[in-house]
Amino acid sequence: MKLVYFASLALSILLFSCQGSKEKPLNVLFIAVDDLRPDIGAYGNTLIKTPHLDRLAATGTIFESHYVQVPTCGASRCSIMTGLLPRQAGHLKNSAFEEFISDRPEALVPESLVHHFRRNGYRTVGIGKISHSVDGLLYGYKESPEGAKKEMPHSWDEFLFDADKWGTGWNAFFGYADGSNRQQLEGKVYPYEMADVEDRGYPDGITADLASEKLRELANGDAPFFLGVGFFKPHLPFTAPKKYWDLYSRDQIPLAAFKELPENVHLSSLQRMGEFNQYLLGDEKATLEKSLSDEYAQKLIHAYYASVSYVDAQIGKVLDELERLGLAKNTLVVVWGDHGWHLGEHRVWGKHTNFDIALRSPLIIRNPLAQPGRIGRETVVSSIDVYPTLADLCGLPVDFPLDGQSLVQLISTGMDSERENRAFSYFNKGISMRTDRYRITKYFREEQPSIELYDHLEDPHESINIALQRPELVEELTAKWQAGDTGLYVPQ
Template identity: 30%
Template sequence: MKSLLAASFALVAATALAAPPKFNVLHIVSDDLNTSLGCYGHAQVKSPHIDKLAATGVRFEKAYCQYPLCNPSRASFMTGMRPGSTKVYENSTHFRKALPDVLSIPQTFSKAGAFAARVGKLYHYGVPTQIGTSGLDDEPSWQQVVNPIGHDKKVEDQIHTLTPGQFGGTLSWFNDPSEEPQTDAIGAAEAIKLLEAKKDGPFYLAVGFYRPHTPYVAPAKYFEGYPIDKIQLATGPMKDAPGMPTAAYASYKKEQDQLTDPMRKEILQAYFASTTFMDDQVGQVVAAVERLGLREKTVIVFHSDHGYHLGDHGLWQKQSIWENSARVPLIISVPGNANNGKSCPRPVELIDVHATLADVCGLPLPQSDGVSLKPLLDNPQAAWDKPAFTQTLRGAPQGTTAPSFDPKNLEKGKKAQGKGKGKGKAGAFFGLSVRTEQFRYTEWDEGRQGATLFDLQNDPQESKDLSKDPAHAETVAKMKAMLAGLKK
């Protein structure tokens, strides 16, 4: 990593020959946030600051992560490379192992002479255990880093959890009566300090908020906005619905068997409260951009790392490729864009963020697996035939402390299958999903362990599988061909 860091500084030193970026960039990332936001039509969640940002930018209605887990997703969108390129499928492998020379978003801006810094979680580290550390960071990406740590780390002995002693990988929540600043509030304050110090630009400032990632901890006043008797539980098909592939529900956790409806409402209340708390911090940072006279000089992008279930399909967290786990909020606000305030219905991917930021800031497009979304910023209704892909692994390590996964084991497993030996020694297989404007088609283990097709335009709850319907055979064939070309 030291040699990479030296190479990064050499890159910055050579920027005198490069044209500076046209705009500064403020890149805000939330953790484990789905589209439960006012600007995405949620009936209960209060998110006035993100809603205001959406009103001054282009809101992408159908944006998708490439892998519904923190490390693979963040390695992917911070480089613009698919998991099949980064070879990151769990929370332990660093993308530099497979791509030692790839440019990250901040490096693209550093190369053009911008100051690049992060506050909080941009690359992966475990929440809450690694709060206050750099976790699995990428040192060559940054000229300055800030790792905030707040009161939420002090109250872990008071947190309600389904698994005693665990707070990050399981459902856990706490209504905090203290007025001491929590980690995200400290992170917002530190981001504002950097904005003030670097207001003359150019800069790329990435701010990673921790909420609403479990444990859902927020100050008590945010819980007050969500009375328990007003909380609505998920409806629609639930876990192990007839005819659905077993692998589609493999992210279910056994401890969730103990949930009751009152507990489910408490959890939703805490998640929503954490979301509104995070929204307030977004508002603080964006207000500082405006106060400092930087709004017309700064591109602001907001998104999450992946979606989250909250009870739909009987699931509660991530690591599935149902719509709520794969879909993310994405808002891009470019100064002077005549389409700010509009929404875009085209399917897009988080790997597109790298090329998009370079493009709108007048920088050379990076080598990546994504494309620039500038055509959609220029015309949100423009013709667009690019689908969005999301993938996940079954039978491979996933957690923060899990060992690195060797993707070569997938090939061993396929060879064993071909010889009639089941899933082979690897015991691992991909779930691959492709989303067009109307449909989502998913295959598990190349279809050997099930496939589904949903018409999300007419069936948003993914309740009716059309994959075996002769009337949709042509659609299945087309989407199957799309998956066949995906780099795994």
């Protein structure tokens, strides 16, 4: 442990001495949003109301083709925090932090990108859901957090969350405006709620206020800071104050562009909506055998949109405070969605598939020292690229292996000829590769077909698997796909 400490101290001294004329290293504000698909104005949705995210995107770099490594919360967050592709079955679970990071002694390789910043002289503060646990502690949904272990024990100087009337972090995560929660009511709740309350009537409003308060404190500190803020919505239940529901006329909200089962695909490539159907008072049960009624689907999408607008307003409060304090000119801002979400596409309501709709999410990076930019759909990037990007932008040396590739060249010039234009994702016994035009997924299973191929130029909704019709293309893409085969599905 002493060796690690002194190595870290020496590295920090070197960092600050090398920054020479800089008044202060860049700060980092990292904002994680749960279950946010790229349905915001900056990504082309002209109906949804997201003015604050759109404003950020207009002053930063927006990545139109950003893909996560795992379409489930904890595993996706573990991947971005470590900068690594999944290599074991446990890396695909919400318990990934518990299995691979929590309760382990500090090592030479940092446990997370936050830990790396902390070792390099940054004050690190977390608020809300950054890893999987909503308050950075390991305990069950119905348990008390008292005495719980830290999820990332060496990463944070300070971790905060205000559970308010809900009592615990998990109660707040699944909470309703009256202070109740899903687990307390044994699932006898609706998957949505419209309450006539102020923003603090739901947890994200409290988190935004807490983050703003912490920014005021950090502004007076001598050290650069890494502030992580994790917002809950639009994760289920889709709950938001009434004023955000009122932004929309339900009859104008579009349904999924493709709401049928994809052709030439086994049902095991999809999912059975176990998470969604836990909300026992839902108007209808979601199944793969039949789509939800248009009326109920439209209500749910309305609820999702309201939740997105609500969290957009909370992000806006934090960004406004950053600006008011004069910190914006020296702070990197990252907004990242931990994965996408099917809103009826392929009859699915939820994440947990290897389809584009579950794997694509927003990524916006605002570098105050760079011009705004837009990286189009032809350039594919991954969540694992965030770690090396932030280290690169802040001048932190990385002398340990990462699977991601820095995005700095793209942010600076809009192009990177050295970049491997592909993203790998893992779930459901499958490994999926996205290129600028194609998605190929190979499943390690008995059910057939075990290979799926989609041409996004001809079929942007992934409605027809063309693998059998294009064997030569499957062979060509498989040669590139092999780089993402980390041995995950080799028997251990």
